[in-house]
Amino acid sequence: MARAREFDDTKVLDAATDLFWRQGYAATSVRDLGEAMGLVPASIYNAFGSKHALFALCLDRYLDRNMRERIERLEARQTPRVAIETFLNEIVARSLADPRGCLLVNSALEVAPHDAEVGAVIAARLDELEGFFHRCVLAGQRNGSIAAAPRARDLARLLLTTVMGLRVLARSKPEPALLRGAARQVLALLDPPVTEQTK
Structure with missing residues:
Protein backbone atom coordinates (compact mmCIF):
# COMPACT_ATOMS: atom_id res chain seq x y z
CA MET A 1 0.00 0.00 0.00
CA ALA A 2 1.39 3.40 -1.03
CA ARG A 3 2.33 5.71 1.79
CA ALA A 4 0.33 8.94 1.93
CA ARG A 5 2.30 12.13 1.33
CA GLU A 6 3.03 14.10 4.45
CA PHE A 7 3.03 17.49 2.75
CA ASP A 8 0.65 19.81 0.90
CA ASP A 9 1.21 19.36 -2.85
CA THR A 10 -0.03 22.84 -3.68
CA LYS A 11 2.23 24.52 -1.13
CA VAL A 12 5.41 22.69 -2.09
CA LEU A 13 4.80 23.02 -5.84
CA ASP A 14 4.13 26.73 -5.47
CA ALA A 15 7.43 27.05 -3.58
CA ALA A 16 9.31 25.10 -6.27
CA THR A 17 7.72 27.13 -9.05
CA ASP A 18 8.70 30.39 -7.39
CA LEU A 19 12.31 29.22 -7.03
CA ALA A 47 7.51 12.30 -4.75
CA PHE A 48 8.46 13.78 -8.11
CA GLY A 49 11.11 11.50 -9.61
CA SER A 50 13.74 14.07 -10.55
CA LYS A 51 14.49 17.77 -10.69
CA HIS A 52 13.56 17.72 -14.38
CA ALA A 53 10.20 16.06 -13.73
CA LEU A 54 9.48 18.54 -10.95
CA PHE A 55 10.32 21.45 -13.23
CA ALA A 56 8.08 20.11 -16.01
CA LEU A 57 5.22 19.77 -13.53
CA CYS A 58 5.76 23.31 -12.19
CA LEU A 59 5.85 24.73 -15.71
CA ASP A 60 2.65 22.93 -16.69
CA ARG A 61 0.81 24.18 -13.57
CA TYR A 62 2.04 27.70 -14.22
CA LEU A 63 0.79 27.62 -17.80
CA ASP A 64 -2.60 26.25 -16.78
CA ARG A 65 -3.03 28.99 -14.19
CA ASN A 66 -1.62 31.90 -16.15
CA MET A 67 -2.27 31.27 -19.82
CA ARG A 68 -5.05 28.72 -20.21
CA GLU A 69 -7.28 30.21 -17.52
CA ARG A 70 -6.84 33.71 -19.00
CA ILE A 71 -7.76 32.48 -22.48
CA GLU A 72 -10.86 30.68 -21.19
CA ARG A 73 -11.96 33.72 -19.17
CA LEU A 74 -11.55 36.19 -22.02
CA GLU A 75 -13.20 34.00 -24.66
CA ALA A 76 -16.16 33.42 -22.35
CA ARG A 77 -16.69 37.05 -21.31
CA GLN A 78 -15.37 39.38 -24.00
CA THR A 79 -16.00 40.17 -27.63
CA PRO A 80 -13.14 39.07 -29.95
CA ARG A 81 -11.49 42.50 -30.37
CA VAL A 82 -11.80 43.31 -26.67
CA ALA A 83 -10.47 39.87 -25.71
CA ILE A 84 -7.28 40.48 -27.68
CA GLU A 85 -6.84 44.00 -26.29
CA THR A 86 -7.46 42.82 -22.72
CA PHE A 87 -4.98 39.97 -23.12
CA LEU A 88 -2.21 42.33 -24.30
CA ASN A 89 -3.00 44.91 -21.63
CA GLU A 90 -2.85 42.23 -18.94
CA ILE A 91 0.48 41.00 -20.28
CA VAL A 92 1.89 44.54 -20.10
CA ALA A 93 0.57 45.01 -16.56
CA ARG A 94 2.02 41.70 -15.36
CA SER A 95 5.33 42.39 -17.07
CA LEU A 96 5.65 45.71 -15.29
CA ALA A 97 4.56 44.33 -11.92
CA ASP A 98 6.67 41.16 -11.72
CA PRO A 99 10.47 41.41 -12.14
CA ARG A 100 10.70 37.63 -12.53
CA GLY A 101 9.25 37.92 -16.01
CA CYS A 102 7.25 35.07 -17.53
CA LEU A 103 8.17 31.48 -16.64
CA LEU A 104 7.13 30.35 -20.12
CA VAL A 105 9.43 32.87 -21.84
CA ASN A 106 12.25 32.31 -19.35
CA SER A 107 12.03 28.57 -19.96
CA ALA A 108 11.81 29.01 -23.73
CA LEU A 109 15.09 30.94 -23.65
CA GLU A 110 16.99 28.90 -21.06
CA VAL A 111 15.74 25.33 -21.17
CA ALA A 112 13.91 24.60 -24.42
CA PRO A 113 16.95 24.88 -26.76
CA HIS A 114 18.64 22.03 -24.86
CA ASP A 115 15.64 19.99 -23.73
CA ALA A 116 13.31 18.43 -26.29
CA GLU A 117 10.66 17.49 -23.71
CA VAL A 118 10.35 20.99 -22.27
CA GLY A 119 10.61 22.43 -25.77
CA ALA A 120 7.64 20.33 -26.87
CA VAL A 121 5.55 21.54 -23.91
CA ILE A 122 6.38 25.16 -24.68
CA ALA A 123 5.69 24.75 -28.40
CA ALA A 124 2.29 23.18 -27.67
CA ARG A 125 1.34 26.04 -25.33
CA LEU A 126 2.46 28.65 -27.86
CA ASP A 127 0.25 26.89 -30.40
CA GLU A 128 -2.65 27.25 -27.93
CA LEU A 129 -1.98 30.97 -27.60
CA GLU A 130 -1.77 31.41 -31.36
CA GLY A 131 -5.02 29.45 -31.67
CA PHE A 132 -6.72 31.82 -29.23
CA PHE A 133 -5.61 34.85 -31.24
CA HIS A 134 -6.60 33.16 -34.50
CA ARG A 135 -10.12 32.39 -33.25
CA CYS A 136 -10.54 35.95 -32.01
CA VAL A 137 -9.29 37.48 -35.25
CA LEU A 138 -11.52 35.28 -37.40
CA ALA A 139 -14.57 36.11 -35.27
CA GLY A 140 -13.70 39.80 -35.30
CA GLN A 141 -13.25 39.82 -39.06
CA ARG A 142 -16.66 38.19 -39.41
CA ASN A 143 -18.41 40.78 -37.23
CA GLY A 144 -16.46 43.72 -38.63
CA SER A 145 -14.62 44.70 -35.42
CA ILE A 146 -11.24 43.62 -36.86
CA ALA A 147 -9.78 44.55 -40.24
CA ALA A 148 -10.35 42.01 -43.00
CA ALA A 149 -6.66 42.17 -43.97
CA PRO A 150 -4.04 40.91 -43.30
CA ARG A 151 -4.96 37.23 -43.13
CA ALA A 152 -6.21 36.01 -39.77
CA ARG A 153 -3.35 33.52 -39.38
CA ASP A 154 -0.75 36.22 -40.03
CA LEU A 155 -2.35 38.55 -37.47
CA ALA A 156 -2.48 35.73 -34.92
CA ARG A 157 1.22 35.06 -35.40
CA LEU A 158 2.01 38.75 -35.08
CA LEU A 159 0.07 38.90 -31.81
CA LEU A 160 1.91 35.83 -30.51
CA THR A 161 5.24 37.40 -31.44
CA THR A 162 4.19 40.62 -29.73
CA VAL A 163 3.39 38.83 -26.47
CA MET A 164 6.75 37.08 -26.45
CA GLY A 165 8.55 40.29 -27.37
CA LEU A 166 6.84 42.31 -24.65
CA ARG A 167 7.77 39.72 -22.05
CA VAL A 168 11.44 39.69 -23.09
CA LEU A 169 11.68 43.47 -23.40
CA ALA A 170 10.17 43.98 -19.95
CA ARG A 171 13.05 42.07 -18.36
CA SER A 172 15.66 44.59 -19.47
CA LYS A 173 13.64 47.75 -20.10
CA PRO A 174 10.44 47.72 -18.01
CA GLU A 175 9.21 51.14 -19.08
CA PRO A 176 5.41 51.59 -19.09
CA ALA A 177 5.38 53.99 -22.05
CA LEU A 178 7.54 51.63 -24.12
CA LEU A 179 5.50 48.49 -23.48
CA ARG A 180 2.10 50.15 -23.69
CA GLY A 181 3.09 51.99 -26.85
CA ALA A 182 4.20 48.79 -28.55
CA ALA A 183 0.96 47.02 -27.62
CA ARG A 184 -1.08 50.01 -28.78
CA GLN A 185 0.58 50.02 -32.21
CA VAL A 186 -0.06 46.32 -32.75
CA LEU A 187 -3.69 46.70 -31.68
CA ALA A 188 -4.08 49.57 -34.17
CA LEU A 189 -3.38 47.09 -36.97
CA LEU A 190 -6.59 45.30 -36.02
CA ASP A 191 -8.79 48.34 -36.54
CA PRO A 192 -10.95 48.32 -39.67
CA PRO A 193 -10.14 51.13 -42.10
CA VAL A 194 -12.11 54.33 -41.65
CA THR A 195 -14.54 54.97 -44.50
CA GLU A 196 -17.08 57.70 -45.21
CA GLN A 197 -19.75 55.43 -43.74
CA THR A 198 -17.85 54.85 -40.48
CA LYS A 199 -16.82 58.48 -39.90
Whole structure:
Protein backbone atom coordinates (compact mmCIF):
# COMPACT_ATOMS: atom_id res chain seq x y z
CA MET A 1 0.00 0.00 0.00
CA ALA A 2 1.39 3.40 -1.03
CA ARG A 3 2.33 5.71 1.79
CA ALA A 4 0.33 8.94 1.93
CA ARG A 5 2.30 12.13 1.33
CA GLU A 6 3.03 14.10 4.45
CA PHE A 7 3.03 17.49 2.75
CA ASP A 8 0.65 19.81 0.90
CA ASP A 9 1.21 19.36 -2.85
CA THR A 10 -0.03 22.84 -3.68
CA LYS A 11 2.23 24.52 -1.13
CA VAL A 12 5.41 22.69 -2.09
CA LEU A 13 4.80 23.02 -5.84
CA ASP A 14 4.13 26.73 -5.47
CA ALA A 15 7.43 27.05 -3.58
CA ALA A 16 9.31 25.10 -6.27
CA THR A 17 7.72 27.13 -9.05
CA ASP A 18 8.70 30.39 -7.39
CA LEU A 19 12.31 29.22 -7.03
CA PHE A 20 12.61 28.03 -10.65
CA TRP A 21 10.98 31.30 -11.72
CA ARG A 22 13.43 33.48 -9.77
CA GLN A 23 16.65 31.53 -10.29
CA GLY A 24 16.14 29.62 -13.52
CA TYR A 25 16.37 25.88 -14.03
CA ALA A 26 20.14 25.45 -14.21
CA ALA A 27 20.89 27.62 -11.18
CA THR A 28 18.38 25.79 -8.97
CA SER A 29 19.78 22.74 -7.18
CA VAL A 30 17.82 19.97 -5.51
CA ARG A 31 19.23 21.26 -2.22
CA ASP A 32 17.80 24.73 -3.01
CA LEU A 33 14.47 23.14 -3.82
CA GLY A 34 14.47 21.17 -0.59
CA GLU A 35 15.04 24.31 1.45
CA ALA A 36 12.29 26.20 -0.37
CA MET A 37 9.82 23.30 -0.26
CA GLY A 38 10.63 22.20 3.29
CA LEU A 39 11.59 18.71 2.10
CA VAL A 40 14.75 16.65 2.19
CA PRO A 41 16.15 15.76 -1.27
CA ALA A 42 15.12 12.11 -0.86
CA SER A 43 11.50 13.19 -0.41
CA ILE A 44 11.67 15.27 -3.58
CA TYR A 45 12.99 12.31 -5.59
CA ASN A 46 10.42 9.95 -4.06
CA ALA A 47 7.51 12.30 -4.75
CA PHE A 48 8.46 13.78 -8.11
CA GLY A 49 11.11 11.50 -9.61
CA SER A 50 13.74 14.07 -10.55
CA LYS A 51 14.49 17.77 -10.69
CA HIS A 52 13.56 17.72 -14.38
CA ALA A 53 10.20 16.06 -13.73
CA LEU A 54 9.48 18.54 -10.95
CA PHE A 55 10.32 21.45 -13.23
CA ALA A 56 8.08 20.11 -16.01
CA LEU A 57 5.22 19.77 -13.53
CA CYS A 58 5.76 23.31 -12.19
CA LEU A 59 5.85 24.73 -15.71
CA ASP A 60 2.65 22.93 -16.69
CA ARG A 61 0.81 24.18 -13.57
CA TYR A 62 2.04 27.70 -14.22
CA LEU A 63 0.79 27.62 -17.80
CA ASP A 64 -2.60 26.25 -16.78
CA ARG A 65 -3.03 28.99 -14.19
CA ASN A 66 -1.62 31.90 -16.15
CA MET A 67 -2.27 31.27 -19.82
CA ARG A 68 -5.05 28.72 -20.21
CA GLU A 69 -7.28 30.21 -17.52
CA ARG A 70 -6.84 33.71 -19.00
CA ILE A 71 -7.76 32.48 -22.48
CA GLU A 72 -10.86 30.68 -21.19
CA ARG A 73 -11.96 33.72 -19.17
CA LEU A 74 -11.55 36.19 -22.02
CA GLU A 75 -13.20 34.00 -24.66
CA ALA A 76 -16.16 33.42 -22.35
CA ARG A 77 -16.69 37.05 -21.31
CA GLN A 78 -15.37 39.38 -24.00
CA THR A 79 -16.00 40.17 -27.63
CA PRO A 80 -13.14 39.07 -29.95
CA ARG A 81 -11.49 42.50 -30.37
CA VAL A 82 -11.80 43.31 -26.67
CA ALA A 83 -10.47 39.87 -25.71
CA ILE A 84 -7.28 40.48 -27.68
CA GLU A 85 -6.84 44.00 -26.29
CA THR A 86 -7.46 42.82 -22.72
CA PHE A 87 -4.98 39.97 -23.12
CA LEU A 88 -2.21 42.33 -24.30
CA ASN A 89 -3.00 44.91 -21.63
CA GLU A 90 -2.85 42.23 -18.94
CA ILE A 91 0.48 41.00 -20.28
CA VAL A 92 1.89 44.54 -20.10
CA ALA A 93 0.57 45.01 -16.56
CA ARG A 94 2.02 41.70 -15.36
CA SER A 95 5.33 42.39 -17.07
CA LEU A 96 5.65 45.71 -15.29
CA ALA A 97 4.56 44.33 -11.92
CA ASP A 98 6.67 41.16 -11.72
CA PRO A 99 10.47 41.41 -12.14
CA ARG A 100 10.70 37.63 -12.53
CA GLY A 101 9.25 37.92 -16.01
CA CYS A 102 7.25 35.07 -17.53
CA LEU A 103 8.17 31.48 -16.64
CA LEU A 104 7.13 30.35 -20.12
CA VAL A 105 9.43 32.87 -21.84
CA ASN A 106 12.25 32.31 -19.35
CA SER A 107 12.03 28.57 -19.96
CA ALA A 108 11.81 29.01 -23.73
CA LEU A 109 15.09 30.94 -23.65
CA GLU A 110 16.99 28.90 -21.06
CA VAL A 111 15.74 25.33 -21.17
CA ALA A 112 13.91 24.60 -24.42
CA PRO A 113 16.95 24.88 -26.76
CA HIS A 114 18.64 22.03 -24.86
CA ASP A 115 15.64 19.99 -23.73
CA ALA A 116 13.31 18.43 -26.29
CA GLU A 117 10.66 17.49 -23.71
CA VAL A 118 10.35 20.99 -22.27
CA GLY A 119 10.61 22.43 -25.77
CA ALA A 120 7.64 20.33 -26.87
CA VAL A 121 5.55 21.54 -23.91
CA ILE A 122 6.38 25.16 -24.68
CA ALA A 123 5.69 24.75 -28.40
CA ALA A 124 2.29 23.18 -27.67
CA ARG A 125 1.34 26.04 -25.33
CA LEU A 126 2.46 28.65 -27.86
CA ASP A 127 0.25 26.89 -30.40
CA GLU A 128 -2.65 27.25 -27.93
CA LEU A 129 -1.98 30.97 -27.60
CA GLU A 130 -1.77 31.41 -31.36
CA GLY A 131 -5.02 29.45 -31.67
CA PHE A 132 -6.72 31.82 -29.23
CA PHE A 133 -5.61 34.85 -31.24
CA HIS A 134 -6.60 33.16 -34.50
CA ARG A 135 -10.12 32.39 -33.25
CA CYS A 136 -10.54 35.95 -32.01
CA VAL A 137 -9.29 37.48 -35.25
CA LEU A 138 -11.52 35.28 -37.40
CA ALA A 139 -14.57 36.11 -35.27
CA GLY A 140 -13.70 39.80 -35.30
CA GLN A 141 -13.25 39.82 -39.06
CA ARG A 142 -16.66 38.19 -39.41
CA ASN A 143 -18.41 40.78 -37.23
CA GLY A 144 -16.46 43.72 -38.63
CA SER A 145 -14.62 44.70 -35.42
CA ILE A 146 -11.24 43.62 -36.86
CA ALA A 147 -9.78 44.55 -40.24
CA ALA A 148 -10.35 42.01 -43.00
CA ALA A 149 -6.66 42.17 -43.97
CA PRO A 150 -4.04 40.91 -43.30
CA ARG A 151 -4.96 37.23 -43.13
CA ALA A 152 -6.21 36.01 -39.77
CA ARG A 153 -3.35 33.52 -39.38
CA ASP A 154 -0.75 36.22 -40.03
CA LEU A 155 -2.35 38.55 -37.47
CA ALA A 156 -2.48 35.73 -34.92
CA ARG A 157 1.22 35.06 -35.40
CA LEU A 158 2.01 38.75 -35.08
CA LEU A 159 0.07 38.90 -31.81
CA LEU A 160 1.91 35.83 -30.51
CA THR A 161 5.24 37.40 -31.44
CA THR A 162 4.19 40.62 -29.73
CA VAL A 163 3.39 38.83 -26.47
CA MET A 164 6.75 37.08 -26.45
CA GLY A 165 8.55 40.29 -27.37
CA LEU A 166 6.84 42.31 -24.65
CA ARG A 167 7.77 39.72 -22.05
CA VAL A 168 11.44 39.69 -23.09
CA LEU A 169 11.68 43.47 -23.40
CA ALA A 170 10.17 43.98 -19.95
CA ARG A 171 13.05 42.07 -18.36
CA SER A 172 15.66 44.59 -19.47
CA LYS A 173 13.64 47.75 -20.10
CA PRO A 174 10.44 47.72 -18.01
CA GLU A 175 9.21 51.14 -19.08
CA PRO A 176 5.41 51.59 -19.09
CA ALA A 177 5.38 53.99 -22.05
CA LEU A 178 7.54 51.63 -24.12
CA LEU A 179 5.50 48.49 -23.48
CA ARG A 180 2.10 50.15 -23.69
CA GLY A 181 3.09 51.99 -26.85
CA ALA A 182 4.20 48.79 -28.55
CA ALA A 183 0.96 47.02 -27.62
CA ARG A 184 -1.08 50.01 -28.78
CA GLN A 185 0.58 50.02 -32.21
CA VAL A 186 -0.06 46.32 -32.75
CA LEU A 187 -3.69 46.70 -31.68
CA ALA A 188 -4.08 49.57 -34.17
CA LEU A 189 -3.38 47.09 -36.97
CA LEU A 190 -6.59 45.30 -36.02
CA ASP A 191 -8.79 48.34 -36.54
CA PRO A 192 -10.95 48.32 -39.67
CA PRO A 193 -10.14 51.13 -42.10
CA VAL A 194 -12.11 54.33 -41.65
CA THR A 195 -14.54 54.97 -44.50
CA GLU A 196 -17.08 57.70 -45.21
CA GLN A 197 -19.75 55.43 -43.74
CA THR A 198 -17.85 54.85 -40.48
CA LYS A 199 -16.82 58.48 -39.90
